[in-house]
Amino acid sequence: MTNNFVFNDSLPVAPLKIAALESCKELAGMVNDHIVRFRRNDMEELMRRKEDLHYRGYDVDSYLLNCRCPRFGTGEAKAVINESVRGTDIYVMVDVMNYSIPYTVSGYTNHMSPDDHFQDLKRIVGACVSTAHRVNVVMPFLYESRQHKRSKRESLDCAMALEELANMGVDNIITFDAHDPRVQNAIPLIGFDNFMPTYQFVKSLFAHDPHIEIDQEHLMIISPDEGAMNRAVYLANNLGVDMGMFYKRRDYSQVIGGRNPIVAHEFLGSSVEGKTVLIIDDMISSGESMLDTAKELK
Incomplete structure (x- = not known):
């Protein structure tokens, strides 16, 4: 099956980059392999379009971005991106429910919590949003989605997290089976895709x-x-x-x-x-x- 519909009906927004955080590397690798196979499916059409600037970086060996979030001895962290992201369409993938990743704080071993994963997500966004063409967040489990409504004097964490990402310059948020998809009302001016896996x-x-x-x-x-x-x-x-x-x-x-x-x-x-x-x-x-x-x- 060819990909002619891709070439005839739409153009890439910008060269694609997948920024996979440590919590989501396995899933990101599968997504990357699928995209590589998909985009090479119709080589004849692709070769004909090679000179079109819209297709710059369309056919590459890997779309994974070389990035990481190292930590200092105090437990604090930073995001490091080891290649240019100028003009690219970045998809940051994070699994906030991955409890298996340890880090050291003053000699003690901690396991990353959802809050730690969300902070790393913001670090990656902050490191690349100024030069990237567009930044999208793929979050299989929506961060703080259990705290989606206020019934007494309490924080509204999911809405605050979404607003924080929107204010940082994120253009789209993609999640799956959100606890309550109406929380997207907190960010009505940016994209929010909630896919149901029924x-x-x-x-x-x-x-x-x-x-x-x-x-x-x-x-x-x-x-x-x-x-x-x-x-x-x-x-x-x-x-x-x-x-x-x-x-x-x-x-x-x-x-x-x-x-x-x-x-x-x-x-x-x-x-x-x-x-x-x-x-x-x-x-x-x-x-x-x-x-x-x-x-x-x-």
């Missing part, structure tokens, strides 16, 4: 267990709380099966571990007897809700 999820699920029977007698979609209801409704509608949901009854008279404890999970929906049930949620933190939901269903 198809990939269903494809992997049925490939893993091909014996699942998709009909109302054998399958049911369950939402473990109100927050996941939209996802469950969408999936149930597309598969043509019934849906049920739980809602959490909390004790608002006390706070334990920074939140109101859950007293019980109440179920709304038809009988699940003899059915395969699919529990759909957007994320698992402690796993408590998922375990409680599974116990109630059993």
